[in-house]
Amino acid sequence: MKLIDSHCHLVDEKVAPIVDEVIGRAERVGVEKFITMAGGRAGWSKLIDLAQEYPEVFVAFGWHPEDITKEEDLIDMEGLIIKTPKCVAIGEVGLDFFYDREKETKEVQLLMLSKQIELAIKINKPLVIHVRNAEEEMLSIMDKYKSSFRAHFHCFGESQKLLDRVLSDNHMVSFGGNITFKSAQILREMIKTVPLSRLLLETDSPYLSPEPKRGTQNEPANLVHTAHFIARELKIEVEELTLETNKNTICFFGLEN
Ligand SMILES: [Zn+2]
DSSP: OOEEEEEEOTTSTTTGGGHHHHHHHHHHTTEEEEEEEESSHHHHHHHHHHHHHOTTEEEEEOOOGGGOOOTTHHHHHHHHHHHOTTEEEEEEEEEEOSSHHHHTTHHHHHHHHHHHHHHHHHHTOOEEEEEESOHHHHHHHHHHHGGGSOEEEOSOOSOHHHHHHHHHTTOEEOOOGGGGSTTOHHHHHHHTTSOGGGBOOOOOTTSOOOTTSTTSOOOGGGHHHHHHHHHHHHTSOHHHHHHHHHHHHHHHHTOOO
């Protein structure tokens, strides 16, 4: 089985010191490509190093809603994206109003997301979008930009209403390891409404380890568990799921083989 982890955080401070082991463990179980991102300046140079060192690692630069900064920084980010051939997306970006402190940054979050969507359109790159507790705001941004941008809505956890819109606007979607949790019945219902041609696979590691690894630090090797689980839910063979989602990931992000 050859899997692609379409969303992981290999430069996270918990992962960076052991990244060689983490990539090695993943490759031994068949996870052969990785799209890794940093949502802020602190991680960007580490991403460039990683992309140079590992041919199987692709990267995305973005401003994450939890790491909001000044608009001027987007100019630096654009420069980095353009001079990094293995940069395949702008990400992760998005909206997150889960915590009270995040609600206070609502205006900045909306502005930064809009600016990054405009940049994505300008330089013709897809976006990787995180949305939590921000459904109505996301829908109004989607109304504003219509289908002028392409996005991967990762670790989907909002409602069916937003999922329907993501699909009708031709975006891609993936679910994190939490889809394997007993309490996540609603996610298991939602994934069944996603055509196979629009689905990607991800770990979002080091967060959200799937069963049976729940409670441990997540890593791309655990994608095997999520893939088997999703294939069972969709009542298809894991080989078919892998084949289709790999095709989607390669095509959507323009990964070189
Ligand atoms: Zn993430």
